Amino acid sequence: MRLHIDRSIQSICNRSNTHPIVANIHQNIKKIREDGTVDITWVKGHAGSAGNEAADAAAKCAANLKKNFDYTKFPISFVKAKIKKDNLYKWQNRYHSAPQGKHTKQLLPDLFSIKRLWKTTKIDFKLTQILTGHGFHREYLYRFKISNTDTCPCNNHSVQNIDHLLKCCPRFGAQRMEHELHCQMLKVSPYNIQELVTKESAIISFVKYASYIIDKLKSFNSI
Ligand SMILES: [Zn+2]
Structure with a gap:
């Protein structure tokens, strides 16, 4: 976990990093720096620090808000099979519930x-x-x-x-x-x-x- 967080901080500190999340953080830092300074510090997890707890809560909240599927993470054949299965299920229900036949x-x-x-x-x-x-x-x-x-x-x-x-x-x-x-x-x-x-x-x-x-x-x- 420590290594992972260290890498995250290294990524943020690298101004030429073009990853969308890092770029977004760079933009936010730029905005904050118009009114003051920004210090980036690693804080040990579950340390009871108010700032750390607030960051955890904000991260969980953001994760819950992300409802759209990331379709790049599984093959298109999986999506097609899933749609086919869902449609068959709907068709089966319609067939069963129809009063005719x-x-x-x-x-x-x-x-x-x-x-x-x-x-x-x-x-x-x-x-x-x-x-x-x-x-x-x-x-x-x-x-x-x-x-x-x-x-x-x-x-x-x-x-x-x-x-x-x-x-x-x-x-x-x-x-x-x-x-x-x-x-x-x-x-x-x-x-x-x-x-x-x-x-x-x-x-x-x-x-x-x-x-x-x-x-x-x-x-x-x-x-
Ligand atoms: Zn007969």
């Missing part, structure tokens, strides 16, 4: 799974229907008065929504069994997209199964 959020609960799905899968019109719950299934058509019933032709009492088509409807039993057996072999849950995207062949199997349902849905519903 309840069905989509059940399948894709976070942005991580959406990003993984984008990377691994071509999201086409068929898959969009499965992910958004907006399509040719009767629950949706009934809501918009396009169909006079929301029940599935397989038994005429189950509501035909995406969940029913994917997990229960006997019309797609053979394809479902194929997909579920494949997922069982890979040890991933067959309808959890967060897990499916971790294994390439699992998400491919899901997309194939989902696309098959959408392909057959219109004729199944006699549209």
Whole structure:
């Protein structure tokens, strides 16, 4: 500490030192000298000296006032990564708190799974229907008065929504069994997209199964 302070005093005493802090001190000394003299003396820390305590308090106060980050102290890639992370966090919160997309959020609960799905899968019109719950299934058509019933032709009492088509409807039993057996072999849950995207062949199997349902849905519903 002594060495550090000695160097500071040496820097101040060097009139040709152009460091911004030293230059600022030189300017202040010049102003003070218009009315008197200036003596620079090293004072031992925590000596109980009133002047030293006042200098400590002023230094702490100045440090607290300095709120702007010094961007020259870390690489620009760090700043970019930080901004990206903050934006993802804000986006995630907005996605979670939005009142719309309840069905989509059940399948894709976070942005991580959406990003993984984008990377691994071509999201086409068929898959969009499965992910958004907006399509040719009767629950949706009934809501918009396009169909006079929301029940599935397989038994005429189950509501035909995406969940029913994917997990229960006997019309797609053979394809479902194929997909579920494949997922069982890979040890991933067959309808959890967060897990499916971790294994390439699992998400491919899901997309194939989902696309098959959408392909057959219109004729199944006699549209
Ligand atoms: Zn059905």
